Amino acid sequence: MNAEGTLADRLYEAALVPELWTETCERIALEAGSSTASIFTVDGSGNHRYVTTPNIAEAFAQFVQSDTRLDNVRPLRAMQRSPFSFVRVTDLLSAEEFANDAIQRDIIEPHGMQWEAGWAFQEPTGHVIVITLMRAKGLTHFSDEQLARLDLLKPDLARAAYMSSRLAFNEARSMTETLSMLGLPAAVIGDAGRAIAMNPEMETLSPRIRTGAGDRLILEGAGANALLEEAIAHYKAQASPAVQSLPMAGRAGAPPLILHLLPVRRAARDIFSRSMAVLAVTQVGQVGPPDMRVLCGLFDLTPAEARVARGIAMAQTPEMIAASLGISLETARSHLKKIMLKTGTTRQAELVLLLSGLNAPSFSGGRPEP
Template sequence: MESLIDRIYEAALIPEQWDEVLVSLNRIGGGLGTTLFTSSNGPMRWLATPGLYDLIRGMVERGELRENDRHVRALALDHAGFVGDQHLFAPEERLQSTLHQRFLAPNGLGWCAGTLIRPPSGDVLVLSIERLERDGPVSAEVLEQLDGLRPHLARAALVASRLKMEQARAAVAALELMGLPAAMLGRSGRTLAMNNLLGAMTPQVVQDRQDRLQLTNREADPLLATALESLRAAQGTSTRSIPIPGREGQSPMVLHLVPVRGQARDIFSDTLALAVITPVTHGGVAQPDVIQGLFDLTPAEARVARSIASGNTPEATALNQGVSVETIRKQLAAVLAKTGLRRQASLVGLLTGTAPPSA
């Protein structure tokens, strides 16, 4: 599994590697093929494994990929994880859906394991493992395994979506293409290259020091230092998405560290990570899948975080979710630990896009 995670991060910088990642995910989900596409107002960008390539290409060319009632159901379900058709449709509804009747059934397909990833950039990324009708729905065990990969997919997809799935030819060109404040960090954490957007945030948000890139916020910078050390030690458990609390005149932000691994080092030599800053300016409370992807939360922790940010007490959250208050408090404690915050009020401020008190 660790090698697959490495390939996911490699694909963030070398889009050709997405093909191998999708093949591996397809193998886990027992699918005929797997597809990854963006759903946004701009041109649709997509990838598909050989088993689905011709079908997806035809649907895109005819404008039919947007006629996806499964997608509508998934948005309404608002689940921060992988789901199957059995979660989106009642048994009698599934075979009557437009997607199944027009596209899936004629090709022997009928079941999926899919997820929606909504990074703060505004794109909606759809990953779907398509299974044959005769193979039946994906199991809960497989969905759980895929959920373990989802935070890594979310981070890598954030970068890939901004690169528009075109291969980066050089570090500076990649940073310019992204349209986000970003920098390439060397093995020590020192800035090797920085785009103008991040430069404009110096020194208010970041400081380009001799030893490493630093965050001006005193609560966030130790988290960055720990994450960089973890990447140097090749440890995969440290937080790599770091909240930067807002202040007057500045929205909260999140700094993502995307490891540079495998063949990506052929392009970004002597580079430890790509640092990308995304503002949390969504208006309202961030969706659970955004929250989960930003902070490596479990689906349950993401739901608790969103509930608290929406103004619910732990007691009300427990009642709504059908669990004990003690369970909610433990999950809330885990959320605070993973986001690097100490107070519930700071969490609310971060997730609502308002300027919160200090961590």
């Protein structure tokens, strides 16, 4: 790691100190060979919040105040056609659509930009988070190599953007204020691996999530507890844990939970002194097969693994999945083993219980819900 820290460090720093997002967006653009980088969220009412590089800030201000934001088909198309990777806008719109696109014509091009690529994902509460980058007029379009580099950043981008979106990209002045602003059950894990603060929402989840001897966090279920302990051990060693979204299957009418671990980096330690990580909990419970976009965003599953996971959630056997996907039984079983490792489950029945709660609410685009 260099003296300035890795880009992942900067992402997690900005997640908890949102005033640093402008600089972090510039680092993302530099890493991607892009002219701009922006992150925005869209809720069910069509409200947009965003952070961006300064050179496109005026365009974004115009966009979020105009009716064109309500007819933006990019996020929905990206989630449908490319849920696992960054994609060029020209691969989402037909040639005719691109030529007549109001956002391209009235906002992007007048501000000196020409090419756009991005990735959109939906978190379980239904909000859509979009990461979008642009290249200036006169430059070539985003190459496959550039998109591949961006795909490597997806897990860190997703978690940092999700946490910051819960804070509405506003700066908190204290640990207590941050936990309050999140609006999610949350706890702060100290350098020694102990829970040093938690909000009332987290306390209501006891006994599923509770503190034990020495203020150690204890999760219901051996698999989830082992994953949390492993992640904390990695943080203590200053390493990135293999799993940062930890699943807890539903129990006795209680919905599944997803625990998001966010490392406290750099300037974030000014607010979270002596802290190692923030743990936030998303409650899910939509009935039906899991949404591929949610699977990808939460557990970093590959496209092939996500397809197998969806089959498992629909009560298909590995044999049935292999036949429907046109893969060998050995390959299906190999994917299943990796899925269980990433989700912290030990039995197929446990995996089914977890995945059955990951069907995200519908998202029709920017138009407010009726």
